[in-house]
Amino acid sequence: MFAHVDINNCYVSCERLFRPELERRVVVVLSNNDGCVIARSNEAKAIGIKMADAEFIVRERLKESNAVIFSSNYALYADMSARLMNNLARYTYTLMVYSIDEAFMALGNIKGIDLSQHAATISNNVFRDTGLPITVGVGPTLSLAKLANKAAKKQGRNFMVLDTEEKINAMVQTFPIEDVWGIGMAYYNKLREINIQTAHDFRSLKADFVRKQMTVQGWRLHQELWGIPCNVIKDVAERSKGIESSQSFNTYQTTLEKVEEAVAMHAGTVALKLRQQKSMALNLTVYLRTNKHNVKHDQYYPSLTVKIPFAANSVHELTQVCVQALRAIWQPGYNYLKTGVRATGIIPEGEVQNNLFNEYDNSRKQEISKLLDQINDRYGRGTLRLGVEGFDKTWKMKQDYLSRQYTTNWAEIIVTR
DNA sequence: TCTGGGGTCCTAGGACCC
DNA sequence: TCTGGGGTCCTAGGACCC
Secondary structure (H helix, E strand, C coil), rough: CCEEEEECHHHHHHHHHHHHHCCCCCCCECCHHHCCEECHHHHHCCCCCCCCCCCCHHHHHHHHHHCCCEECHHHHHHHHCCCCCCCCHCCCCEEEECCCCCEEECCCCCCCCCCCHHHHHHHHHHHHHHHCEEEEEEECHHHHHHHHHHHHHHHHCEEEEECCCCCCCCHHHHHHHHHCCCCHHHHHHHHHHHCCEEHHHHHHCCCCHHHHHHHHHHHHHHHHHHCCCCCCCCCCCCCCCEEEEEEEEEEEEEHHHHHHHHHHHHHHHHHHHHHHCCCEEEEEEEEEEEECCCCCCCCCCCEEEEEEEEEEEEEEHHHHHHHHHHHCCCCCCEEEEEEEEEEEEEEEHHHHHCCCCCCCHHHHHHHHHHHHHHHHHHCCCCCCCCHHHHCCCCCCCCCCCCCCCCCCHHHHHHHCC
């Protein structure tokens, strides 16, 4: 059996923990750039605020409800997430961290254990020890554990156990297909056409029909809903396969110079992440985007992937390659909204292959990067950086409602206490 | 006027190999 | 009338997740 655990209204709960007077009020957290709503208190859900609603569309309604609005504060959420995961690790031998606010836990095959009591204990203890409200769903596959979690929330409970065929059968009967893990808009529309409305309807489809229509992933989901495990629970996070840094501009950009600054910053961020996880990259992709929502603008979505001859993770190398790639795809005359840098072909630092004809020596760049990291660790991100990143950063994102860094910044911690 | 920023996995099809 | 049959690797794009 497996448990799926997540934090209820995660980002809102993190903010409320340090502002307890916000209980029972409409609270929302906005995405980067304060663009759209990505977390809602139950009160916000009750007045009809939807996930990913654009801020400017719900602005009036939020105002009328005397809502409290926050910009995303990832330093705070990441720290609270670490506290949750440390706590959960006490209750399992295998903890799979699935996202910032979710984890799967192996519960084993122990006869006689009262799963309901166990789930309730986890939920209550985590709340007592971290202040975070969580929900626990238990089932024989990861998909059913996830489904149990969602079902618990719908019933206003903090845990649910689906440990018998009868309970599973009863639950899938009414469970909406669009709420099933792995069913997004495209599959939902497809399934609706053939009148599939519940998880039970989907289960009743023939397995090879599902395989044909929804690839092997749909087939695995189908199996899991019948209680046959296809997803494996894994302990340690594997090395990521891609590392990306990207961001929308706060206003349209039309000059190469400004976009170069942004690309250089993203290249620096990706290089830092690579070094932090002791990896190097062989491929770098730079892309540009215009605003797809603006039908009056000409659209342009170029991207270029560059294979570099030797794996790299220094800010110099990445920035140089990425800025060159940007110049190659740059076309004047468009209103650019977003740019990003992605590294793929990621290999461990220690396993970098030397080319037979390799006269290339990057030891100096490595030393410079190390020094850069040390200085920035001590004096703060961006204290030392390449000049090409620019100084005024006029394209930087909007964060009008940012809360304090209660748990990660010493000055704030003292104020909070 | 204003609509996020990360990730994952899978498939089809092209390029290339012998 | 005839036009091979395997492979591998890579990439773009689509689908999904939070």
